[in-house]
Amino acid sequence: MPQVLKDNCVENDDWITLEESSETLPSGDVLLTYDQWQGFSEQLTRHDGGVGVIIDGNAEIEEIIESLLNLPLIAINFPKFADGRGFSTARLLRERYNYNGEIRAVGGFIRDQLYLMSRCGFNAFKFADDTDLSESAKSLQDFSENYQVSVEQKNPLFRRR
Amino acid sequence: MYKYDNYDHKIVNERVEQFRDQTQRYLAGEIADEEFLPLRLQNGLYVQRLAPMLRIAVPYGMLSSRQVRRLAHISRVFDKGYVHITTRQNVQLNWPALEEVPDILAELADVEMHAIQTSGNCIRNTTTDQFAGVAEDEIEDPRPWCELIRQWSTLHPEFAFLPRKFKIAVCGSTEDRAAFLLHDIGLQLVKNDSGELGFEVFVGGGLGRTPIIGSSIRKFLPKQHLLSYLDAIVRVYNRYGNRDNKYKARIKILVKAWTPAVFAQRVEAEWEHLKDGPSTLTDSEFSRVKSFFPSPDYTEVDGSESADKLAETAINNVAFKRWLDRNTQPQKQAGYRSVTLSLKPAGVAPGDVTDKQLETIADLADRFSFGELRATHNQNIVLTDVIESDLMELWQQAKESALATPTIGTINDMICCPGGDYCSLANAKSIPVAEAIQRKFSDLDYVYDLGDLELNISGCMNACGHHHVGHIGILGVDKKGKEWYQIQLGGSASRNASLAKVLGPSLSRDQITDGIEKLLDVYVENRIADESFLSTYQRIGIEKFKERVYAPST
Numbered sequence: 001m002p003q004v005l006k007d008n009c010v011e012n013d014d015w016i017t018l019e020e021s022s023e024t025l026p027s028g029d030v031l032l033t034y035d036q037w038q039g040f041s042e043q044l045t046r047h048d049g050g051v052g053v054i055i056d057g058n059a060e061i062e063e064i065i066e067s068l069l070n071l072p073l074i075a076i077n078f079p080k081f082a083d084g085r086g087f088s089t090a091r092l093l094r095e096r097y098n099y100n101g102e103i104r105a106v107g108g109f110i111r112d113q114l115y116l117m118s119r120c121g122f123n124a125f126k127f128a129d130d131t132d133l134s135e136s137a138k139s140l141q142d143f144s145e146n147y148q149v150s151v152e153q154k155n156p157l158f159r160r161r
Numbered sequence: 162m163y164k165y166d167n168y169d170h171k172i173v174n175e176r177v178e179q180f181r182d183q184t185q186r187y188l189a190g191e192i193a194d195e196e197f198l199p200l201r202l203q204n205g206l207y208v209q210r211l212a213p214m215l216r217i218a219v220p221y222g223m224l225s226s227r228q229v230r231r232l233a234h235i236s237r238v239f240d241k242g243y244v245h246i247t248t249r250q251n252v253q254l255n256w257p258a259l260e261e262v263p264d265i266l267a268e269l270a271d272v273e274m275h276a277i278q279t280s281g282n283c284i285r286n287t288t289t290d291q292f293a294g295v296a297e298d299e300i301e302d303p304r305p306w307c308e309l310i311r312q313w314s315t316l317h318p319e320f321a322f323l324p325r326k327f328k329i330a331v332c333g334s335t336e337d338r339a340a341f342l343l344h345d346i347g348l349q350l351v352k353n354d355s356g357e358l359g360f361e362v363f364v365g366g367g368l369g370r371t372p373i374i375g376s377s378i379r380k381f382l383p384k385q386h387l388l389s390y391l392d393a394i395v396r397v398y399n400r401y402g403n404r405d406n407k408y409k410a411r412i413k414i415l416v417k418a419w420t421p422a423v424f425a426q427r428v429e430a431e432w433e434h435l436k437d438g439p440s441t442l443t444d445s446e447f448s449r450v451k452s453f454f455p456s457p458d459y460t461e462v463d464g465s466e467s468a469d470k471l472a473e474t475a476i477n478n479v480a481f482k483r484w485l486d487r488n489t490q491p492q493k494q495a496g497y498r499s500v501t502l503s504l505k506p507a508g509v510a511p512g513d514v515t516d517k518q519l520e521t522i523a524d525l526a527d528r529f530s531f532g533e534l535r536a537t538h539n540q541n542i543v544l545t546d547v548i549e550s551d552l553m554e555l556w557q558q559a560k561e562s563a564l565a566t567p568t569i570g571t572i573n574d575m576i577c578c579p580g581g582d583y584c585s586l587a588n589a590k591s592i593p594v595a596e597a598i599q600r601k602f603s604d605l606d607y608v609y610d611l612g613d614l615e616l617n618i619s620g621c622m623n624a625c626g627h628h629h630v631g632h633i634g635i636l637g638v639d640k641k642g643k644e645w646y647q648i649q650l651g652g653s654a655s656r657n658a659s660l661a662k663v664l665g666p667s668l669s670r671d672q673i674t675d676g677i678e679k680l681l682d683v684y685v686e687n688r689i690a691d692e693s694f695l696s697t698y699q700r701i702g703i704e705k706f707k708e709r710v711y712a713p714s715t
Contacts, residue, residue, distance in 0.1 A: 058400070081196065081199075081322070082199060082282070082322055083322065083404055084282075084319075084320070084321060084322025084323060084399055085399060085400055085404075087318065087319045087320075087321075087322065087399070088319055088396050088399050088400050089400075091318075091319055096434055110196050112183060112192075112196070112200055113321075113322075116316070116318045116319075116321055119318035120318050120319055142175065142179045143172065143175045143176075143179070143316070144171065144175065145168055145171050145172055145175075146172070146316065146318070147172070147312040147313060147315055147316070147317075148313060148316075148317055148318060148440070149438070149439050149440050150318045154439055155439050156313075156388075156439060156440055157168055157312070158312075158442070158443065158446040158449075159439065159443065159446075161166065161168060161449075
């Protein structure tokens with residue numbers, strides 16, 4: 001069973017992703033690309049599992065947000081770890097649109113980004129390779145204090161010192 | 162200056178441990194090269210031509226004597242006994258060993274210093290006027306604002322992986338000594354009609370391959386909104402800046418593509434959501450941070466009496482008078498002057514300073530200037546608060562340590578990047594060119610007669626030596642494996658910033674000093690009264706200079 005680092009714990013990952021060209025929708029919890037989600041919209045009305053959607057870091061989140069807010073899982077894809085757009089996308093989901101479901105990082109991010117990602121609202125991390133999840137979880141504890149406002153800390157340090 | 166409390170110490174110490182862990186995992190083969198690259202860059206560590214290079218942050222250029230002694234110690238123990246002052250007021254070590262960098266960072270953290278975000282595609286060290294707090298033309302001391310920006314930008318969760326590097330400068334005076342129009346964000350402190358303090362906000366300035374002067378996107382931003390407005394600007398850039406081509410990835414390209422007006426609208430729309438949120442600065446935070454930058458405990462002095470005495474001392478000592486004229490300047494407090502310690506003696510790479518000199522500088526700061534000093538973007542050191550009656554003694558001591566070269570603001574006070582001697586990006590060497598110029602123009606009377614002249618040298622088009630904004634700019638270029646130098650004229654980083662124009666075909670290393678001499682001849686022949694090189698150029702244009710430099714030799 002594939003695994004995911006979620007809410008600080010290593011868990012089995014039940015979410016099924018599909019090949020890009022897949023024409024059938026399996027049963028169970030499915031994690032679809034935005035295009036697949038649009039393509040399967042008819043079948044999804046009678047789907048027997050959960051549905052999550054993968055968006056790219058550069059998605060115009062403002063334009064699609066209404067349809068996303070009721071999903072239990074939104075995954076944000078990192079085309080490569082140096083592409084930091086997903087950090088802003090996650091914060092917008094949490095802080096502007098008050099999204100409370102799972103925000104999962106997928107794609108090319110790396111372990112050493114986990115702490116900052118968690119501050120931006122990511123609570124689940126699915127590495128593209130075989131990165132050790134329990135080792136990686138240590139990076140979530142890199143810092144115990146920060147200057148700025150973040151998803152987890154609503155008050156900047158200057159309002160708390 | 163700002164003093165860390167437990168929070169600041171904790172954050173910086175945790176960063177040291179984070180980097181120590183990353184370094185160990187890298188050395189154990191657990192982190193790939195391409196993944197370690199941005200991790201080490203975000204801690205100022207480059208791998209250069211000959212060795213790693215560690216860039217240490219000097220927030221807005223301010224240093225205490227204790228910090229300078231620690232830098233001396235670090236350079237001796239971990240390096241070759243000298244450091245380099247950069248054009249962003251930072252300090253570089255040229256030869257540290259990768260395995261020892263975590264220990265260097267721990268040494269720095271102990272004296273409230275770090276190397277956080279001195280490189281990489283993130284928000285870099287915020288810079289300002291080296292005379293902040295003492296300048297006669299100051300509207301407001303920019304340092305508390307720089308410190309607020311330092312804290313806001315340090316390990317900002319959202320902006321560690323921007324499309325490209327991001328630089329902010331703050332100007333608090335009427336003259337611009339921070340080149341703020343040449344930064345990704347330039348902030349000018351202003352007061353509105355009701356006397357309230359705020360900022361005029363400029364974006365999209367920068368040097369590099371595509372030099373552009375920043376555009377104003379907001380005439381007045383009330384001071385309490387500074388951080389939320391910065392969040393809005395950088396978020397728009399993070400989301401929409403070009404990530405496909407690193408040469409088109411700076412914010413200036415986005416601002417230009419959208420136009421400043423459209424960029425401003427996008428920022429304002431984003432800011433609507435952030436305005437008045439928890440990042441809105443509070444009065445108690447203003448006064449907390451401001452309290453770290455009090456006026457020093459000056460001695461009351463009769464200004465004119467002090468000036469008379471100084472003039473009397475100078476009249477009998479030509480060498481002292483030269484130094485006094487070029488390397489010191491008046492400041493707010495009567496009877497005090499700001500002193501620039503030159504790091505530009507001929508034969509030394511501009512901005513290089515030895516461990517022994519660093520210790521002397523620390524002693525001079527303790528003895529003469531309240532234990533504080535500044536690193537300048539012109540790659541010198543400034544002691545801001547020296548009583549005039551101490552100047553003779555200071556000069557004598559500085560002279561013994563080769564820190565009193567009396568050429569500040571002249572052709573021999575050039576800005577110069579490390580160039581091909583050190584930097585793996587460089588197309589050509591820059592340090593030997595600087596030295597050749599200093600040796601050629603060693604006659605001080607001639608140099609003084611030329612007056613204020615900014616000569617800036619970059620070893621490649623990344624423009625670390627700011628060649629676009631030199632009155633004379635020199636750019637190293639590579640032609641078929643040989644080093645050539647392009648000359649540019651008429652740049653300026655002052656309030657009326659202008660970008661230099663290319664004179665003509667590049668010159669070889671052998672031709673460069675003669676070429677410069679011809680430019681100076683044209684200036685001397687054409688200037689009217691006390692006109693500066695830049696003013697003469699602006700009046701007569703580039704043609705006469707061009708004709709002379711490229712005239713067939715007779």
